[in-house]
Amino acid sequence: MQTSRGILRAPLLVLILLCAFYVILYIDRTNIAAAAPLMKADFHFNNTQMGAIFSAFAIPFAAFQLVGGFFGDRLGPRLILSVCCAVVGISTIWTGLAGGFASLAAARMLLGLGEGAANSTATRAMSIWVPRSKWGLAQGITHSCARLGNAIAPPLMVGLFAVITWRGSFVVVGTVSLAWLVIWAWYFRDDPKNHPRITARDLDALPDIASATGTKVPWLRLFGTIYPVTIVDFCYGWTIWLFLSWTPTFFLENYHLNLPSSALFTSGVLLTGMIGDTVGGLATDRILRRTGNLRRARCIVVVTGFLGAFLFMIPVVLIHNLTVAAVCLSCACFFLELIVAPIWAVPMDIAPKYAGTASGMMNFGFAMAGLLSPVSFGFLVDITGSWVVPFFGSIALLFLGAILASALRPDRAFNIAA
Numbered sequence: 001m002q003t004s005r006g007i008l009r010a011p012l013l014v015l016i017l018l019c020a021f022y023v024i025l026y027i028d029r030t031n032i033a034a035a036a037p038l039m040k041a042d043f044h045f046n047n048t049q050m051g052a053i054f055s056a057f058a059i060p061f062a063a064f065q066l067v068g069g070f071f072g073d074r075l076g077p078r079l080i081l082s083v084c085c086a087v088v089g090i091s092t093i094w095t096g097l098a099g100g101f102a103s104l105a106a107a108r109m110l111l112g113l114g115e116g117a118a119n120s121t122a123t124r125a126m127s128i129w130v131p132r133s134k135w136g137l138a139q140g141i142t143h144s145c146a147r148l149g150n151a152i153a154p155p156l157m158v159g160l161f162a163v164i165t166w167r168g169s170f171v172v173v174g175t176v177s178l179a180w181l182v183i184w185a186w187y188f189r190d191d192p193k194n195h196p197r198i199t200a201r202d203l204d205a206l207p208d209i210a211s212a213t214g215t216k217v218p219w220l221r222l223f224g225t226i227y228p229v230t231i232v233d234f235c236y237g238w239t240i241w242l243f244l245s246w247t248p249t250f251f252l253e254n255y256h257l258n259l260p261s262s263a264l265f266t267s268g269v270l271l272t273g274m275i276g277d278t279v280g281g282l283a284t285d286r287i288l289r290r291t292g293n294l295r296r297a298r299c300i301v302v303v304t305g306f307l308g309a310f311l312f313m314i315p316v317v318l319i320h321n322l323t324v325a326a327v328c329l330s331c332a333c334f335f336l337e338l339i340v341a342p343i344w345a346v347p348m349d350i351a352p353k354y355a356g357t358a359s360g361m362m363n364f365g366f367a368m369a370g371l372l373s374p375v376s377f378g379f380l381v382d383i384t385g386s387w388v389v390p391f392f393g394s395i396a397l398l399f400l401g402a403i404l405a406s407a408l409r410p411d412r413a414f415n416i417a418a
Contacts, residue, residue, distance in 0.1 A: 010197040011206065014129045015138060017184055018122055019145040021081065024177050025118055026149030027156070028092045028111065029057070030244045031173060034157040034263055035166045037252055043100055047249075051378025054245045055371050056105040061112035062367030068117020069124070069360025070217055076190035077125035077356075080117055082181045087114030089177035096170030119344075119363055124356030127348050129192060131205045133285065135348050136297070140281015140341030147274035147337060154248055154263035161259075207352065217357050225414050226358050229346050230365040232302070232408065235401030236339050237369030239309065239394040243269065243333055245374040254387035255322045265326055272330040276337030280305065284342040294349055294411040298342040306402035308335025313395050317388040336398075339405075351414040358414075 032039075036050055045053075072080045091110035098104040122142065130138040160169035189195040192206055247269055251262035280301050288297035312332035316325055347358035380390040 064116020069120030072121030092174030
């Protein structure tokens with residue numbers, strides 16, 4: 001164990017690695033949105049078919065929310081995130097080699113399999129390597145990096161399209177994913193006490209819950225505590241999946257922009273989400289420090305996010321104007337992403353010893369939204385001929401989410417002996 005403080009202490013380097021992971025993960029998740037117009041042209045897909053390919057990701061992604069977090073708790077984040085990243089890299093490369101609808105859908109399903117355990121297992125790593133007082137901030141920063149990945153994916157992919165085609169671009173970003181897992185497997189330890197660069201000062205600040213790795217998980221009782229936040233996460237997920245899947249095509253077809261312009265508008269929208277993630281993390285932790293009230297710290301920020309997104313989505317459906325759409329979608333994305341840090345902190349608050357499993361149970365709601373939202377949007381566009389009609393469902397779920405979020409109880413810790 002190190003006794004002196006280095007320039008970058010081990011917990012900070014672990015957080016930096018997780019931030020890089022989120023950037024890579026979300027580039028791999030949303031790069032298909034930038035390629036969608038080219039795929040539609042090459043394979044002669046309609047919007048319903050493209051939506052089905054988007055949603056294919058969510059089938060295994062949803063299933064592995066429930067078991068992926070469990071594996072992270074039982075086997076540790078070092079192994080599980082390494083496996084996740086390997087699967088993500090391989091499936092991304094496969095996407096570039098796909099020959100039609102079936103192979104594209106299969107590649108997206110494999111991607112969902114790899115990403116299904118990723119966020120919940122990363123949350124497990126954070127619960128071990130980040131002080132409790134900074135859990136909200138850590139979730140905000142890592143998910144801010146996720147939105148950074150979302151934001152840079154469209155221009156990055158469009159730039160690669162011009163050099164090596166859309167197929168080659170998937171091979172490149174998939175290879176980068178495989179490089180990350182080598183660094184992670186070499187540096188990370190499931191128990192901070194076993195890390196060669198850890199200091200006594202670091203250990204004093206960290207929660208002593210690493211020893212819970214491998215313990216039996218009380219599934220049914222834990223889900224009975226977590227399911228309210230699962231429903232809230234579904235309400236959040238419905239709209240963010242629209243942003244991640246359909247924004248480039250929305251600008252391209254509804255406002256007749258070219259592909260580079262639609263990519264830039266999409267990046268602008270998603271960059272505001274990146275800011276919202278960080279602000280939400282800072283806000284929830286600051287409220288907690290000032291009030292000591294865990295429920296207030298989490299619920300105020302989540303409800304504010306839902307209501308703000310609700311208000312800014314309304315002009316998008318009422319006014320057909322590119323500037324209004326870009327500004328309002330950006331503001332809606334900012335408020336929507338305020339939700340992320342506090343809602344991901346809630347499973348850590350409720351069940352820190354089972355943070356991987358609990359966060360996976362919560363994110364099952366997000367995954368189900370990913371299964372239903374993109375294909376529903378594409379289907380409604382095809383049958384109505386309108387790009388704004390499907391947004392009405394998002395507006396309704398945002399309002400419902402605000403109501404349900406006000407009743408969350410992160411202050412009631414899970415008690416296995418109860």
